[in-house]
Amino acid sequence: MLVEKILAGDIRAAARLMRLADDRDPSARAQLAALFPHTGRAHIVGITGNPGAGKSTLVDMLVKRFRSTGRTVGVVAIDPSSPFTGGAILGDRIRMQRHAADPGVFIRSLATRGHLGGLSRSTSDVVTVLDAMGFDMVLIETVGVGQDEVDIVRNAHTSVVVLVPGLGDEIQIMKAGLLEVADVFAVNKADRPGAERVIAELETIQQITVSQAELRHHRGTDNNPWPVQQAPETTARIPILKTVAPRNEGIAELAEAIDRHGDSIRQSGAWERRERVRLADIIHALLRERMAAEFESRLAELERTSGISRRLVSRKTSPYDVAEKLLASLFPPSV
Ligand SMILES: Nc1nc2c(ncn2[C@@H]2O[C@H](COP(=O)(O)OP(=O)(O)OP(=O)(O)O)[C@@H](O)[C@H]2O)c(=O)[nH]1
Numbered sequence: 381m382l383v384e385k386i387l388a389g390d391i392r393a394a395a396r397l398m399r400l401a402d403d404r405d406p407s408a409r410a411q412l413a414a415l416f417p418h419t420g421r422a423h424i425v426g427i428t429g430n431p432g433a434g435k436s437t438l439v440d441m442l443v444k445r446f447r448s449t450g451r452t453v454g455v456v457a458i459d460p461s462s463p464f465t466g467g468a469i470l471g472d473r474i475r476m477q478r479h480a481a482d483p484g485v486f487i488r489s490l491a492t493r494g495h496l497g498g499l500s501r502s503t504s505d506v507v508t509v510l511d512a513m514g515f516d517m518v519l520i521e522t523v524g525v526g527q528d529e530v531d532i533v534r535n536a537h538t539s540v541v542v543l544v545p546g547l548g549d550e551i552q553i554m555k556a557g558l559l560e561v562a563d564v565f566a567v568n569k570a571d572r573p574g575a576e577r578v579i580a581e582l583e584t585i586q587q588i589t590v591s592q593a594e595l596r597h598h599r600g601t602d603n604n605p606w607p608v609q610q611a612p613e614t615t616a617r618i619p620i621l622k623t624v625a626p627r628n629e630g631i632a633e634l635a636e637a638i639d640r641h642g643d644s645i646r647q648s649g650a651w652e653r654r655e656r657v658r659l660a661d662i663i664h665a666l667l668r669e670r671m672a673a674e675f676e677s678r679l680a681e682l683e684r685t686s687g688i689s690r691r692l693v694s695r696k697t698s699p700y701d702v703a704e705k706l707l708a709s710l711f712p713p714s715v
């Protein structure tokens with residue numbers, strides 16, 4: 381059984397279950413369920429920002445920093461499918477190689493999947509395994525573009541949004557809706573001109589957007605069946621850290637800001653609220669995937685037995701009727 385091996389810290393068993401889960405192998409579900417009671421301790425940190433913002437370099441330095449404070453670190457790198465960053469995966473591998481011999485570090489890359497929700501589902505599975513293995517920190521690197529990736533960032537305990545000077549990148553980030561999920565800002569490439577301007581801009585918009593992430597959890601979202609009704613506590617300003625990742629500048633301070641945020645949400649109860657939303661999202665993703673697969677196979681069956689596509693085109697039936705029929709077959713009316 382992979383579960384016992386994983387709980388005993390077997391890296392190869394962990395990688396194997398991650399692969400099975402990513403392939404949607406039916407055997408993975410029971411094993412993830414068996415690991416679940418052993419999870420809930422890891423501090424899950426999302427690192428997001430535009431392509432090339434320096435996320436991988438920051439993650440690499442954060443890994444070093446957290447290791448030096450005695451903590452173990454799991455990394456989930458979501459390979460951007462963007463053509464602009466095609467070479468990034470190889471670069472990341474080389475950069476990360478220095479951690480390869482360290483059993484306190486586990487790095488897993490995930491490819492962008494076709495189906496909506498597939499990527500966040502795969503990410504959650506990897507996080508479950510890493511958490512069960514006892515990794516103290518789990519860092520998730522993603523460009524944060526698209527619903528799936530925003531969901532991943534949203535579901536971290538702490539979201540670090542990486543901005544860089546110039547090119548109006550900060551505006552792009554705002555458009556992508558990432559600003560409101562930020563718990564910590566890192567203004568990276570601070571060796572370049574314009575870092576102060578980005579910081580000034582962030583400070584201005586902060587006054588409007590502060591605690592949006594918190595509010596969202598109180599208010600509830602589409603994906604949150606468990607909104608909390610009481611008024612949000614007054615939240616601290618979102619810290620803004622200046623970093624020059626390749627020179628290891630500002631990294632200790634960034635790591636500290638991440639730790640402080642973790643401590644503060646643990647104390648305020650926001651940690652638990654975030655967990656509720658995160659776990660509800662996993663249920664959603666599982667249901668979406670299973671339902672979609674089930675409907676597809678039943679639709680294929682209809683095609684085989686009654687040539688449904690031809691009947692649709694010739695208007696003998698309608699998409700509305702077919703959908704109703706499939707629903708009724710999956711959920712027979714109770715008597
Ligand atoms: N000048 C400067 N360059 C940096 C800094 N941080 C990262 N870089 C460089 O920026 C480039 C991109 O860095 P990555 O860490 O790969 O950026 P990324 O955000 O992970 O990129 P993708 O994963 O492709 O989206 C690399 O050449 C880094 O060396 C910084 O603080 N200052």
Ligand SMILES: [Mg+2]
Pocket residue numbers: 435436437468472521
């Ligand atoms: Mg990267």
